[in-house]
Amino acid sequence: MSSPIIQCKQLNHIYSGNFALNNVNFELAAGEPIGLVGPNGAGKTTLLGILSGFLHPTSGTVRLFDHPPGAKQLISKVSALPQDARLDPSFTIAVQLVFYGRLQGLTKPQALLEASRVLEAVSLTEISHEKPGTLSHGMAKRVAIAQALIGKPALILLDEPTAGLDPINVRTVRTIIAEQSSATTFIISSHDLAELDRLCQRILLLEKGILQSEILGQNEQQAATRFITLQMESAPAGEVITKFTAIAGVLQVTNPQKNEFIVEYNPALQAQMDLQLIQCINMNHWQYRQLSHGKSLEEKLFFSD
Amino acid sequence: MHPSFFNQLLLISQFELKRGFATRKGLLSIVTFGVVWYFILLYPLRFTADVLVEDNGSNQHFSFFDFIGFGSLQHWPIPEFGVFWHIALIIFPMLSVTLAADQTCSDRERGTLRFILFRSSRNRLFFGRFVGVMIIQTLLICATALSTLVLVLARDASLFASALPNLLVITLNLILAVLPFTAMMAALSATVKSARQATLWAILIWTFLAGIISGFAYYLPALSFFKLLIPGVQLAELTQLSGWQTLQLAYIPLLQSFILLAVGRWIMARQAL
Numbered sequence: 001m002s003s004p005i006i007q008c009k010q011l012n013h014i015y016s017g018n019f020a021l022n023n024v025n026f027e028l029a030a031g032e033p034i035g036l037v038g039p040n041g042a043g044k045t046t047l048l049g050i051l052s053g054f055l056h057p058t059s060g061t062v063r064l065f066d067h068p069p070g071a072k073q074l075i076s077k078v079s080a081l082p083q084d085a086r087l088d089p090s091f092t093i094a095v096q097l098v099f100y101g102r103l104q105g106l107t108k109p110q111a112l113l114e115a116s117r118v119l120e121a122v123s124l125t126e127i128s129h130e131k132p133g134t135l136s137h138g139m140a141k142r143v144a145i146a147q148a149l150i151g152k153p154a155l156i157l158l159d160e161p162t163a164g165l166d167p168i169n170v171r172t173v174r175t176i177i178a179e180q181s182s183a184t185t186f187i188i189s190s191h192d193l194a195e196l197d198r199l200c201q202r203i204l205l206l207e208k209g210i211l212q213s214e215i216l217g218q219n220e221q222q223a224a225t226r227f228i229t230l231q232m233e234s235a236p237a238g239e240v241i242t243k244f245t246a247i248a249g250v251l252q253v254t255n256p257q258k259n260e261f262i263v264e265y266n267p268a269l270q271a272q273m274d275l276q277l278i279q280c281i282n283m284n285h286w287q288y289r290q291l292s293h294g295k296s297l298e299e300k301l302f303f304s305d
Numbered sequence: 306m307h308p309s310f311f312n313q314l315l316l317i318s319q320f321e322l323k324r325g326f327a328t329r330k331g332l333l334s335i336v337t338f339g340v341v342w343y344f345i346l347l348y349p350l351r352f353t354a355d356v357l358v359e360d361n362g363s364n365q366h367f368s369f370f371d372f373i374g375f376g377s378l379q380h381w382p383i384p385e386f387g388v389f390w391h392i393a394l395i396i397f398p399m400l401s402v403t404l405a406a407d408q409t410c411s412d413r414e415r416g417t418l419r420f421i422l423f424r425s426s427r428n429r430l431f432f433g434r435f436v437g438v439m440i441i442q443t444l445l446i447c448a449t450a451l452s453t454l455v456l457v458l459a460r461d462a463s464l465f466a467s468a469l470p471n472l473l474v475i476t477l478n479l480i481l482a483v484l485p486f487t488a489m490m491a492a493l494s495a496t497v498k499s500a501r502q503a504t505l506w507a508i509l510i511w512t513f514l515a516g517i518i519s520g521f522a523y524y525l526p527a528l529s530f531f532k533l534l535i536p537g538v539q540l541a542e543l544t545q546l547s548g549w550q551t552l553q554l555a556y557i558p559l560l561q562s563f564i565l566l567a568v569g570r571w572i573m574a575r576q577a578l
Contacts (some may be wrong), residue, residue, distance in 0.1 A: 025344025030364050054578040072307045079423050090328040103424035105308045
């Protein structure tokens with residue numbers, strides 16, 4: 001394993017007598033985007049605030065690239081999209097991005113070029129001479145992501161990057177993250193599990209300030225049993241469960257939501273279970289909307305045994 | 306390569322200058338100040354100077370100036386500078402309480418400070434903003450001093466050579482006078498949520514501090530030492546001095562600024578953003 005980019009040891013943070021973070025320990029290596037999930041008040045923003053150096057932990061240690069948060073060695077190496085942070089309404093977007101670039105040690109011509117590059121990365125070159133007050137919520141979010149991309153940092157912390165955005169802007173943000181993730185490790189805090197499922201190979205689950213689990217996507221590939229999630233058009237649930245259960249290798253079929261079925265099977269007995277299920281659907285003249293390997297993130301995090 | 310402390314201090318203070326002179330809000334403040342100063346220059350300052358010039362040593366008006374606390378006017382060889390000195394000692398500290406009120410508070414509330422702190426430290430930001438606001442005030446002080454010089458030269462152009470040293474000492478003293486007020490606003494701005502709150506707290510704290518310490522010192526003269534904690538405590542004494550004598554009290558604002566900046570830096574370093 002490569003050396004960790006983030007190390008948290010026995011991290012505690014107390015807000016007015018309550019643990020916002022309670023003995024959080026983890027290490028993260030550079031790589032694919034990492035999701036940070038948990039209910040409201042679970043401590044996600046607090047954790048990101050501590051990693052960013054905006055908050056001081058009550059106790060415990062945090063290291064980013066082997067430096068404490070806020071260290072000057074982290075300039076241009078770590079960046080973030082803080083939740084609800086807005087640019088200064090008095091200056092144009094370009095002026096502020098150039099200023100941030102210059103603070104990162106770029107010369108004025110370099111900072112101008114960098115401001116253009118990051119605005120191009122978020123498809124907003126045309127608004128560089130606008131002031132933040134004239135932007136829509138989606139545009140403002142993309143500009144805030146643009147500032148995080150200045151200097152091509154190795155680690156970017158995104159706190160609710162798609163909160164309150166329309167589907168088109170959500171897709172744009174997802175594309176930006178996917179495009180940049182080859183050079184940058186993203187840590188994304190979000191309530192949008194479908195979004196995280198698409199983007200992240202690894203998930204951290206925080207509940208009541210306690211790190212509950214680290215879920216790794218690749219573990220599924222080595223598991224003794226696997227899952228297939230099926231979204232059906234209206235189909236008789238009882239009959240679907242009976243017919244699927246009858247297929248060789250199927251261990252269990254559950255129906256957690258209307259028209260959604262999760263098939264647990266033994267890959268050693270039936271490696272091509274997806275084809276078997278489609279055949280079964282075809283023979284019974286049912287219709288399906290979607291078939292995906294594995295459980296949805298929501299199932300994995302909140303409804304697994 | 307990481308930018309040095311002074312490099313970032315310069316960048317942050319330059320950005321404050323841009324805020325002061327190249328934004329709509331900043332320009333509005335400057336223009337308003339300019340208009341107010343124009344009327345001060347045209348009426349109280351010119352009028353009083355004219356009276357003093359006409360008086361020409363007869364002292365018939367000095368009892369009135371003594372009465373309103375402007376007695377030291379007679380010690381100034383150029384009356385316009387004497388009047389400017391008295392007026393500026395009142396106006397600039399007051400201006401400082403409003404002009405320097407928003408050093409960090411609204412940026413902190415809006416979250417803009419977070420964008421900056423990924424690229425700089427809290428110390429650099431705190432001192433950079435303070436330096437920026439001090440430069441803006443210095444430029445305003447210089448502009449008002451030069452406008453007074455123009456008024457003097459319009460009356461008598463031969464006074465130019467003798468006016469320059471006076472102008473320098475007044476400018477220097479005024480910068481020193483606003484220094485602790487700006488430092489107090491830096492500390493308050495690091496604590497409260499808006500510029501308005503910072504101004505209100507500054508007035509309240511200053512009034513209570515001045516009232517309480519002066520009250521205690523009245524009954525226990527040994528406590529007079531604590532008067533040094535009140536920003537602007539030297540101003541009343543300064544109005545009674547003239548020329549280079551005025552710099553003999555420079556240690557007071559310097560000491561106050563040092564303490565207030567240390568307090569502000571301490572608050573900033575511990576502040577959750």
